[in-house]
Amino acid sequence: MRYVSTRGEAAPIGFLDAVLAGLAPDGGLYVPSEWPSFTKAEIAAFAGQPYAKVAAAVMGKFVGNDIPAEILAEMCEEAYATFAHSAVTPVKQLGPNRFLLELFHGPTLAFKDVAMQLLGRLYDYVLERQSRKMTIICATSGDTGGAAVEAFRGRKNARIVALFPEGRISEVQRRFMTTATDDNVACVSILGSFDDCQAIVKQAFQDDQFRHAVDLSGVNSINWARIAAQSVYYFTAAVALGGPERPVAFVVPTGNFGDAYAAFVASKLGLPIAQITCATNSNDILARTFEEGRYARGAVTATQSPAMDIQVASNFERLYFEAVRRDGVETGRAFRGFGDSGLIDIPPSAFALMRELFRGAAVSEADTAKTMLSTLNETGEVIDPHTAVGVAAAARVQLTDPTIPVVVLSTAHPAKFPEAVAAACGLTPATPRATPDLSQKPERFERLPASGETVKAFVRTFAATT
Numbered sequence: 001m002r003y004v005s006t007r008g009e010a011a012p013i014g015f016l017d018a019v020l021a022g023l024a025p026d027g028g029l030y031v032p033s034e035w036p037s038f039t040k041a042e043i044a045a046f047a048g049q050p051y052a053k054v055a056a057a058v059m060g061k062f063v064g065n066d067i068p069a070e071i072l073a074e075m076c077e078e079a080y081a082t083f084a085h086s087a088v089t090p091v092k093q094l095g096p097n098r099f100l101l102e103l104f105h106g107p108t109l110a111f112k113d114v115a116m117q118l119l120g121r122l123y124d125y126v127l128e129r130q131s132r133k134m135t136i137i138c139a140t141s142g143d144t145g146g147a148a149v150e151a152f153r154g155r156k157n158a159r160i161v162a163l164f165p166e167g168r169i170s171e172v173q174r175r176f177m178t179t180a181t182d183d184n185v186a187c188v189s190i191l192g193s194f195d196d197c198q199a200i201v202k203q204a205f206q207d208d209q210f211r212h213a214v215d216l217s218g219v220n221s222i223n224w225a226r227i228a229a230q231s232v233y234y235f236t237a238a239v240a241l242g243g244p245e246r247p248v249a250f251v252v253p254t255g256n257f258g259d260a261y262a263a264f265v266a267s268k269l270g271l272p273i274a275q276i277t278c279a280t281n282s283n284d285i286l287a288r289t290f291e292e293g294r295y296a297r298g299a300v301t302a303t304q305s306p307a308m309d310i311q312v313a314s315n316f317e318r319l320y321f322e323a324v325r326r327d328g329v330e331t332g333r334a335f336r337g338f339g340d341s342g343l344i345d346i347p348p349s350a351f352a353l354m355r356e357l358f359r360g361a362a363v364s365e366a367d368t369a370k371t372m373l374s375t376l377n378e379t380g381e382v383i384d385p386h387t388a389v390g391v392a393a394a395a396r397v398q399l400t401d402p403t404i405p406v407v408v409l410s411t412a413h414p415a416k417f418p419e420a421v422a423a424a425c426g427l428t429p430a431t432p433r434a435t436p437d438l439s440q441k442p443e444r445f446e447r448l449p450a451s452g453e454t455v456k457a458f459v460r461t462f463a464a465t466t
């Protein structure tokens, strides 16, 4: 299995090289050179299998010969044993034909743990063999950072630097990162937005001298292993609801477009998916894109679903690449141009392809709060504000066949956003018993301006001293 860049100018590489590389040297994102697939019978056979087994089968399609099958299976076993629910990502019924896919039973209570617990083990495997210590940098709007710190803290072959936007994440999210005491962890509060943090990370990857000096890697969803691992739960959810015989529709609370793109990947692998609705908060670039055919950046506004306060959705480039029929020159032109103009007019043929599967729905702050309360009143479920964006969007889903199950991804545990839940529902969500109480632990982080050069200088010093 080989990986190519969406901008077409980087040499094809194998799975483990693509994992470690993060961004491709031409600024593009790695994708498989061709799509592997499952037969219907193979997908049907996932029903009733443990999550780790399905994960090993799906990941196996992308890993190729880079990791022996029995070692990959062991990694999946270990990764998913860290989850507090035996089904790992259980499906819960909300109402007639409406379901929640709970992705928050991992150690940091958000869907990021699903991929990150596996990534920590993948890095250990490859870095140990290569006698190499890498510097991982990640941008976070709250959840990726905590999951990455949890997955990589204390590992001897990697150090991790998490950049988060100052004052724009919840206290619980911040503490999952900043209370880590391990020497290989550094957290940086950036005086800017998540988009600034992500731009700094991408800029760091494009500085060859810096990249080599610190042996840079990235665990945001630019990393193909993140996407591959996130595609697994679409299979387990679909087969639990009658797939692959009957298609399923998914509603995905969206920010950086990693999770929704992972649904697209599952469909490429052969899973029948009727529709993927990208549910956004008022940072609605993707909702507008899938309804209007223009990818047009807006200003970032702070919402009660802060992990989705994003206006530059990294993985949209991967979908665009597919929609322009894998034309790397066109993708490079469009996304380099977007860096300057903040605008891509999607060619009509590419937009038509996107609309075969994707829809967008933006949810207001008032509707998000109302949905948390109505979900509690009608179903007894306490949901977090990101999940509420998805549930509100699900009410607008229109399918030609109304019997198709609609599954909303529940991307975070409500205890991660106690203030928003209390304001909407008048109660404080209980933290799961297995989660350590971080509220009184000392925090450790730097504050830096949103300057690539300043952050790179910080990372160089950190890498040289740890």
Ligand SMILES: Cc1ncc(COP(=O)(O)O)c(C=O)c1O
Binding pocket: 110, 111, 141, 142, 143, 144, 221, 253, 254, 255, 256, 257, 258, 259, 260, 307, 308, 386, 411, 412
């Ligand atoms: C709780 C939560 N929901 C939804 C999202 C959006 O996911 P994505 O960035 O993959 O679109 C995020 C952040 O990524 C998140 O942390």
Ligand SMILES: N[C@@H](CCOP(=O)(O)O)C(=O)O
Binding pocket: 139, 140, 141, 142, 143, 144, 145, 219, 220, 221, 222, 255, 256, 258, 307, 308, 314
């Ligand atoms: N919402 C994310 C933003 C980063 O997304 P990623 O999937 O690309 O890592 C977060 O919580 O940090």
